[in-house]
Amino acid sequence: MLLEGIGDTMRVSLTGDPVEEVHLAKEILNAVGIRKKGINFISCPTCGRTRVDLINITDDIEDRLKPLQQRWEKEKLRPITVAIMGCEVNGPGEAKEADLGVAFGSKKGLIFEKGNVIKNCPSSEIVDEIIKLILKKADEG
Ligand code: SF4
Structure with a gap:
């Protein structure tokens, strides 16, 4: 969906520190080449x-x-x-x-x-x- 350009926001849910959710969202965007x-x-x-x-x-x-x-x-x-x-x-x-x-x-x-x-x-x-x-x-x- 990200690669198709669908969606404007991302929400990641983890059990643990919510700050890690932001780091993980950034990593996902980096991994698919959207956020370099x-x-x-x-x-x-x-x-x-x-x-x-x-x-x-x-x-x-x-x-x-x-x-x-x-x-x-x-x-x-x-x-x-x-x-x-x-x-x-x-x-x-x-x-x-x-x-x-x-x-x-x-x-x-x-x-x-x-x-x-x-x-x-x-x-x-x-x-x-x-x-x-x-x-x-x-x-x-
Ligand atoms: S085969 Fe792939 S997954 Fe397994 S250790 Fe080597 S690089 Fe890692």
Whole structure:
């Protein structure tokens, strides 16, 4: 319906803090390409191939992105997409499509920038690396 242009408002209902309803509505609009603002964060749904604790990893990244999202909006920085994928089988395909992407392996993971591998580093260091790269993007505007 959103892609057909039907409707002018969105209402999201969650059990929990109502502020999260606004964040989720923004994420939905970002994901379908209607609202291209800030950092569009996507992660895979996980499956039997997932090589890491992706739920904890994405929670950690999302927490660290909150102040950065505010910076993106305040400074009107160019929107970027960050994709975090849980395996090296199908993960690289989606990670390559993003401005910054990760495909996790069990011990190491690949970091992509605009479709190219820029780092192959221990999985335990990837969250810090991706946050550093997002900060670099912010400094570049
Ligand atoms: S990217 Fe890999 S781990 Fe994630 S859902 Fe797809 S196959 Fe599973």
